[in-house]
Amino acid sequence: MGRLNDLEALGQAVWLDFIDRKLLAEGGLKKLVDEDGITGVTSNPSIFEKAMGHGDAYDAELAEFDKTNPDASTMARYEHLAIQDIQAAADILRPIYDRLDAKDGYVSLEVSPYLANDTDATIAEAARLWAAVDRPNLMIKIPGTAAGVPAIAATIATGINVNVKLLFSIKAYQAVAYAYVEGLEMRVAKGEPLDRIASVASFFVSRIDGKIDDAIDAGTGGDDAKALKGKVAIANAKAAYAWYAQGVATDRWKALADKGAMVQRLLWASTGTKNPDYSDVLYLDSLIGPDTVNTVPPKTMDAFRDHGTAAETLTQDVDGAKHVLAEAERLGLDLAGVTDTLVSEGVASFSKAFDDLLGAIAAKHPATA
Secondary structure (H helix, E strand, C coil): CCHHHHHHHCCEEEEECCCCHHHHHCCHHHHHHHHHCCCEECCCHHHHHHHHHCCCCCHHHHHHHHHHCCCCCHHHHHHHHHHHHHHHHHHHHHHHHHHCCCCCCEEEEECCHHHCCCHHHHHHHHHHHHHHHCCCCEEEEEECCCCHHHHHHHHHHCCCCEEEEEECCHHHHHHHHHHHHHHHHHHHHCCCCCCCCCEEEEEECHHHHHHHHHHHHCCCCHHHHHHHCCCHHHHHHHHHHHHHHHHCCCHHHHHHHCCCCCCCEEEEECCCCCCCCCCCCHHHHCCCCCCEEEEECHHHHHHHHHHCCCCCCCCCCHHHHHHHHHHHHHCCCCHHHHHHHHHHHHHHHHHHHHHHHHHHHHHHCCCCC
């Protein structure tokens, strides 16, 4: 038992924000599950680009696939490799899923970032990937964009687990939380069960401080704003969690919970510290609380294992968090504008990573499309 294991008693699950063939094949993920209590895995195009586009871990499998599918598109070749990894991770996590009665033990695979602004295409791709992976402990990642919100409700309504990504603002989080509820209510209207449908709302953290701190360093807000450096992202997350706590106390939610619905947990994403002046476990130590997930890159996981502090911090000094947000508004730091920019940049960043990923796969063997 270590620091990472201690988080379970505080109601927080730890998921690994990383996946590759070596980690799966050589027992690395199984070791993290057994020794550190890791209960989930997340993937994204950037992670797959690093895994598949560099080195030779996938080359033999890709060559074998190409022999039997010589006319396959680059996208089909990527999906063949990605689905194998996701299935392998799901199988490693399946005992957790079974032991916790579907409350955890998930691995996430996202729809193409090219579809971030296309509701119908997102719904269709979510269904296709769900069928292709064919594991009950899969979550399909859908962005919390304007087009993504109705896709989330529709996908939940069909019984597919959803990991909502790219949430930066409380307003956007509220929209996807309501979409989750609406999807469950659609199932109730059709007489369908709720009890094994899971969702997380991935609320990004460190990138907010990156933008806000840059604005402060550039002079926005004057000397008063300097006291807010490194504090706005955590305050924003605490305010989101406070809204969550109010939401699950409403009659509307209780009606669903009585039918077996599981809460949509807030998941803290982008929790690796970008600023070397801050603690390398800042976004773990500061956001520990019940019914949450922290998806952690390997380096940050190692740091918390070594010197993190396991204590319930998410519900502490919420009034202080509200004061930080009020000060940020008063001083013109434009958190709303920052979060809108981060969504756009996030979509563009994941699309660029997907471009690079497909390019790297195509370079290993020319494909027809």
